[in-house]
Amino acid sequence: MSATHRPWRSVLYIPGSKERALEKARGLDVDAIIFDLEDAVAPGEKANARETLAAALRVGGYGSRAQLVRMNGMDTPWGGEDLETVMDAGPQAILLPKVGAATDVASIAARLDAHPGCAETRIWAMMETTRGVFNAAEIAQAPRMGGFIIGTNDLAAELGCETGGDRMPLMMALQTCLAAARMGGIPCVDGVFNAFKDEDGLRAECEQGRALGMDGKTLIHPAQVAICNEVFSPSQAQVDTARRQIEAFEAAEAQGQGVAVLDGKIVENLHVATARKVLARAGGAS
Numbered sequence: 001m002s003a004t005h006r007p008w009r010s011v012l013y014i015p016g017s018k019e020r021a022l023e024k025a026r027g028l029d030v031d032a033i034i035f036d037l038e039d040a041v042a043p044g045e046k047a048n049a050r051e052t053l054a055a056a057l058r059v060g061g062y063g064s065r066a067q068l069v070r071m072n073g074m075d076t077p078w079g080g081e082d083l084e085t086v087m088d089a090g091p092q093a094i095l096l097p098k099v100g101a102a103t104d105v106a107s108i109a110a111r112l113d114a115h116p117g118c119a120e121t122r123i124w125a126m127m128e129t130t131r132g133v134f135n136a137a138e139i140a141q142a143p144r145m146g147g148f149i150i151g152t153n154d155l156a157a158e159l160g161c162e163t164g165g166d167r168m169p170l171m172m173a174l175q176t177c178l179a180a181a182r183m184g185g186i187p188c189v190d191g192v193f194n195a196f197k198d199e200d201g202l203r204a205e206c207e208q209g210r211a212l213g214m215d216g217k218t219l220i221h222p223a224q225v226a227i228c229n230e231v232f233s234p235s236q237a238q239v240d241t242a243r244r245q246i247e248a249f250e251a252a253e254a255q256g257q258g259v260a261v262l263d264g265k266i267v268e269n270l271h272v273a274t275a276r277k278v279l280a281r282a283g284g285a286s
């Protein structure tokens with residue numbers, strides 16, 4: 001399944017050091033998993049997490065859920081070894097933290113190019129620094145670029161802004177990253193909601209992310225999955241309309257027409273593209 005034609009509603013972080021959580025994720029109804037070696041793992045646990053995660057990836061069992069491995073930055077004591085270990089696992093995607101420029105991605109892409117097991121590996125960028133936000137357009141076009149994950153905690157910390165509520169102080173960064181992702185034709189997944197026991201707060205933030213145009217939300221706890229899937233899934237009426245739009249357009253095309261009419265409204269190429277995204281978002285991935 002291509003990145004643009006698969007759902008990215010629920011993207012769950014799992015600490016690479018936690019065997020129990022790595023096991024549990026095999027049965028969770030999430031669209032994607034981020035196996036984390038970075039912030040979810042304490043400095044003293046980094047080496048252990050690397051090995052625990054490599055073993056879990058060898059065993060597999062994560063079904064059709066998309067799999068991303070978040071490594072530590074190359075400017076940290078752990079990044080180099082993370083990259084070696086992760087490349088040997090031939091991952092679907094590597095998630096780079098704190099990406100500031102397209103060159104950060106290009107240098108990892110060059111390493112992947114030289115590794116025989118990583119021909120298909122994509123690179124995703126954590127968009128969580130002010131430099132990254134201002135370079136978002138070029139990062140979205142970087143080699144092997146698979147998608148953006150917004151890191152609202154790091155962004156808020158660097159900006160020095162207040163978090164919570166309507167996220168107004170983050171809005172410029174969220175929208176800039178989203179627009180850059182759209183320009184590059186890649187998915188953009190919203191940041192985490194830290195208060196994982198606050199269901200109403202999570203729902204409100206998911207709804208806001210959906211209204212902004214985000215493809216889904218990153219999560220930190222299994223209890224957040226159901227609400228997130230519900231909010232980011234299209235309604236049955238939206239799915240039905242999307243199906244009918246595609247059918248109507250294909251029928252019109254077969255008769256040499258470039259435009260169809262459905263329920264008194266025109267259906268053009270761009271509506272069909274949106275309809276296909278609706279259907280992609282409707283599909284689960286377990």
Ligand SMILES: CC(C)(COP(=O)(O)OP(=O)(O)OC[C@H]1O[C@@H](n2cnc3c(N)ncnc32)[C@H](O)[C@@H]1OP(=O)(O)O)[C@@H](O)C(=O)NCCC(=O)NCCSC(=O)C[C@H](O)C(=O)O
Binds near residue numbers: 196219
């Ligand atoms: C937040 C937690 C530390 C809570 O852990 P815990 O108290 O152990 O939770 P529970 O006892 O309620 O767990 C119940 C069961 O669920 C499993 N579990 C918990 N979390 C996960 C998970 N993330 N994935 C899969 N499974 C999970 C437990 O193992 C229990 O299972 P069982 O025993 O079978 O019932 C914890 O949830 C946690 O560590 N979450 C992840 C935190 C994390 O990844 N943080 C880093 C990512 S966020 C980030 O970095 C943001 C970004 O960079 C930015 O800048 O914004």
Ligand SMILES: [Mg+2]
Binds near residue numbers: 151153154
């Ligand atoms: Mg972060």
